[in-house]
Structure formats: structure tokens, C-alpha cells
Amino acid sequence: MADITDHEIAEFDQANGSGRTPVVFVHGLWLLPTSWDRWRTVFEKAGYVTLAPGWPDDPETVEEAKEHPEVFAHKTIGEIADHFEDVIGKLTQKPVVIGHSFGGLLTQILAGRGCSAVSVAIDPAPFRGVLPLPISALRAATPVIGNPANRGRAVPLTYEQFRYGFANAVSEEEAEELYATFSVPGSGAPVFQAASANLNPWTEARSTRRTLSAGRC
DSSP states (O other), X not given: OOOOOHHHHHHHHHHHHHOSOEEEEEOXXXXXXXXXXXXXXXXXXXXXXXXXXXXXXXXXXXXXXXXXXXXXXXXXXHHHHHHHHHHHTTSSSOOEEEEETHHHHXXXXXXXXXXXXXXXXXXXXXXXXXXXXXXHXXXXXXXXXXXXXXXXXXXXXXXXXXXXXXXXXXXXXXHHHHHHHHOOOXXXXXXXXXXXXXXXXXXXXXXXXXXXXXXXX
């Protein structure tokens, strides 16, 4: 499991000392924690203290991520969920957890582990037991599942793929700005895990309560 960064430790120490309700944002594939910056501003103004931990080994910046995409490869749903469980366990009160896409799936997994007081999963990736699979979801996943070798790779999105999946309701100009500002390569492994969840009884893509280990949530 990746270590918690010094920046994350400082943020959690600040949150614990603030006395305010913590809100933890969980990003999805093809993004970094900075994708939540505008949301964090809104919630901070509303009186919450916010945190946006990275996935294991997330680079600090989009530029670093594009220079070293290999750091994203092989990251699995279970590994990422365990990392967030460990990180959230550093808080002195259970937080609100908000996640989008694969971050939404992780949010539901963390809720099942008893890590949150409130959970908001925005357009979450499907877990085991969710049978309908919209055509739009298949199309969004095609850049990864279209090549089985991508399971062990970090896969970037083209601008057209990013616009379809993330920026289809904004202008071309704004979509281009969002792509340049936020898009990074993403691990192929979670996409294959979600795609095969209903065929694999041992899948990590599931939202179930389990016995919590000491020192975590």
C-alpha cells in the first residue's frame, strides 16, 4: 500500500484540529485530486473542512502524471479502497465522502466498510450485482477494454474521448481547457474489474460490509 504523503498528513492534521465536519472527495479514473478544487472551495465557504486524498502514488501535478504514466498502471479497486480506508482512518470523526465515477464506486465500498457518516456517489461505476450496462458506459470504457493488454497499462484519453465522457455538456472551448487542465492517464485494471464483476464472485468491485481491522475506519 502506498504511504500517505506529507501533504495529506498536514491536511488531515488541519482537519482534525478545525472542529468542522470533514468532507473527503474521491476522484475517479483519468483525473487527479486537483479536479475537486472548485468543489472544495464551495464546501469550505459553506463551513466544512475538505480533503482530497490521492489514489496510491498519484503524482502531484498533471504535468508529472503525463511524464510518468507508468505510476498509474496495475492499480486495482481493492488496493485503492484499502488506501482510502487507511487515510480516512486518520480522521477523528467520520467524514462525508463524495466520489464521482470510479470515485463513486470507491465511495460505496468505503460506506460498506463503515468509513463514512454520509456518502454521495455521483454517477458511480457499477459494482457486482448491477446488471444494466448502458451503451454510453460501454463507449466510455472502450479506450481501455478495447485492448486486453490495457489491463496492465496506464491508458490516456484522447480529447474526443475525454469530451464524450467528461465534458459533453459544455462548450468546445471549455472542454479543451478542462482536458488540458485535468486529464491524465488512468489505470486499466479497475475498468476490467468492473466490466467482469458479475462474472467473478471474488471481485473487488463490490459494496459489502466486512469486519473492520484495528486502526482503520
